[in-house]
Amino acid sequence: MTTRLRPLVRSEWDRWYDRLELAFGGVAEAGEERRLWQDLTDPARSVGVWDGDECVGTAGSFAFRLTVPGGALVPAAGVTMVSVAATHRRRGILTSMMRRQLDDVRALGEPLAVLTASEPDIYGRFGYGTATHQLAVEIDSSRVRVAVPPGAEDVRLRFTDPAEGAQACERIYRDTIGSRPGMLARDEGWERLPLLDPPSGREGASPMQCVLAERDGEAVGYVRFHNKPHWTPEGPEGAVLVRHIDAAEPAVYAALWRFLCEIDLTTSVRSRNRPVDDPLLHLVSDVRRCGVRVRDSLYLRPVEVGAALGARAYLVPVDLVLDVEDAFCPWNTGRWRLSGGPEGAVCERTADAPDLALSVRELGAAYLGGVSLASLAGAGRVRELRAGALARASHAFGSAVAPWLPHGF
Numbered sequence: 533m534t535t536r537l538r539p540l541v542r543s544e545w546d547r548w549y550d551r552l553e554l555a556f557g558g559v560a561e562a563g564e565e566r567r568l569w570q571d572l573t574d575p576a577r578s579v580g581v582w583d584g585d586e587c588v589g590t591a592g593s594f595a596f597r598l599t600v601p602g603g604a605l606v607p608a609a610g611v612t613m614v615s616v617a618a619t620h621r622r623r624g625i626l627t628s629m630m631r632r633q634l635d636d637v638r639a640l641g642e643p644l645a646v647l648t649a650s651e652p653d654i655y656g657r658f659g660y661g662t663a664t665h666q667l668a669v670e671i672d673s674s675r676v677r678v679a680v681p682p683g684a685e686d687v688r689l690r691f692t693d694p695a696e697g698a699q700a701c702e703r704i705y706r707d708t709i710g711s712r713p714g715m716l717a718r719d720e721g722w723e724r725l726p727l728l729d730p731p732s733g734r735e736g737a738s739p740m741q742c743v744l745a746e747r748d749g750e751a752v753g754y755v756r757f758h759n760k761p762h763w764t765p766e767g768p769e770g771a772v773l774v775r776h777i778d779a780a781e782p783a784v785y786a787a788l789w790r791f792l793c794e795i796d797l798t799t800s801v802r803s804r805n806r807p808v809d810d811p812l813l814h815l816v817s818d819v820r821r822c823g824v825r826v827r828d829s830l831y832l833r834p835v836e837v838g839a840a841l842g843a844r845a846y847l848v849p850v851d852l853v854l855d856v857e858d859a860f861c862p863w864n865t866g867r868w869r870l871s872g873g874p875e876g877a878v879c880e881r882t883a884d885a886p887d888l889a890l891s892v893r894e895l896g897a898a899y900l901g902g903v904s905l906a907s908l909a910g911a912g913r914v915r916e917l918r919a920g921a922l923a924r925a926s927h928a929f930g931s932a933v934a935p936w937l938p939h940g941f
């Protein structure tokens with residue numbers, strides 16, 4: 533078998549994307565969703581692997597800007613649409629695409645690469661570490677009450693058509709980006725993503741509904757959700773399926789969750805993706821009846837260690853030498869001195885004695901402040917080479933708010 537890897541040509545997109553869909557099971561996406569991904573694909577950032585005229589491998593990336601600790605927006609390649617035909621699996625095609633992609637990302641000068649993985653076991657070998665987690669909740673709203681702090685009395689909630697409310701929702705989303713590492717700036721075109729609502733994705737629930745929270749006529753929060761009615765001999769047991777919720781202030785956030793939990797004819801409120809430190813956990817009267825589950829979310833790889841570590845801020849002053857091992861991108865291997873603090877940092881090559889030894893994957897996991905170096909050290913994946921260095925570094929790499937990826941890509 534001889535295969536050839538080459539950049540995607542726009543006219544081949546349909547054939548390329550059909551093969552991606554096939555690798556994910558062969559169930560066709562709704563037209564509006566497919567059109568969105570077609571419009572967002574940048575062929576110059578995408579590759580296909582071809583066996584003759586048959587596409588057997590796909591991979592691409594988006595040019596994202598990602599919030600890092602300290603609030604800066606840092607260029608990051610958002611790796612996506614990765615697949616290898618079932619007939620051609622485990623022959624190194626993914627590896628060849630990852631090789632090409634990371635070389636390209638490096639040439640573009642983007643210090644980070646990020647992705648969400650279909651399976652957690654795939655990307656560690658390419659230097660990606662689990663950098664964020666997310667909560668899923670299933671609230672028994674027949675039992676759980678939501679406490680609302682003062683300040684919500686003059687907030688007005690009103691239904692709006694999701695498309696009509698989109699501009700206000702997008703503005704609120706934009707205002708929150710800088711406050712949480714892991715969030716993505718939604719550049720032009722991406723505002724269509726949260727509005728996707730194909731019937732095939734509703735699991736039998738209603739079309740997406742949108743409620744805006746307004747104070748003095750100005751939108752200060754919103755929630756988009758589906759309502760899934762369900763009738764039993766004992767009575768109504770409908771479910772509210774939350775898609776997105778954002779608010780400019782705590783009282784508005786609480787008012788929106790209270791609204792969701794009090795919708796008549798429903799007995800549960802579900803959300804698949806909330807931050808692990810979501811204030812919701814402190815608003816509810818009974819957290820045990822909230823069905824909280826945690827799972828991995830964003831995987832991150834420093835493409836250029838020096839530029840990546842120098843792009844974020846640190847909770848406390850830090851000055852340490854990291855001995856980094858990077859088998860897949862050897863230009864990162866070696867010793868790096870990281871000096872900085874809450875105002876920013878520099879990270880440069882050094883020959884000085886190292887304080888900590890770790891691989892680039894651990895660095896990726898710890899980068900957004902959601903996974904501690906101490907925890908990784910507990911698993912033997914970070915080694916302390918100078919007494920006290922681990923505790924100080926672990927503290928400095930932390931984040932006051934948990935990093936979180938609000939949506940997939």
Ligand SMILES: CC(=O)SCCNC(=O)CCNC(=O)[C@H](O)C(C)(C)COP(=O)(O)OP(=O)(O)OC[C@H]1O[C@@H](n2cnc3c(N)ncnc32)[C@H](O)[C@@H]1OP(=O)(O)O
Pocket residue numbers: 555556611612613614615616617620621622623624625626627628647648649650651653654657
């Ligand atoms: C960001 C995203 O888009 S995530 C989506 C990823 N795509 C999918 O899950 C779609 C279905 N699966 C596939 O298309 C393919 O099986 C892929 C892309 C996951 C793997 O492609 P392959 O060409 O088979 O991978 P390749 O042969 O390069 O394997 C490289 C290594 O990864 C390992 N590997 C590959 N896939 C997996 C997996 N799903 N789980 C665990 N290990 C894996 C291989 O065993 C191999 O290990 P080795 O280096 O120790 O020998």
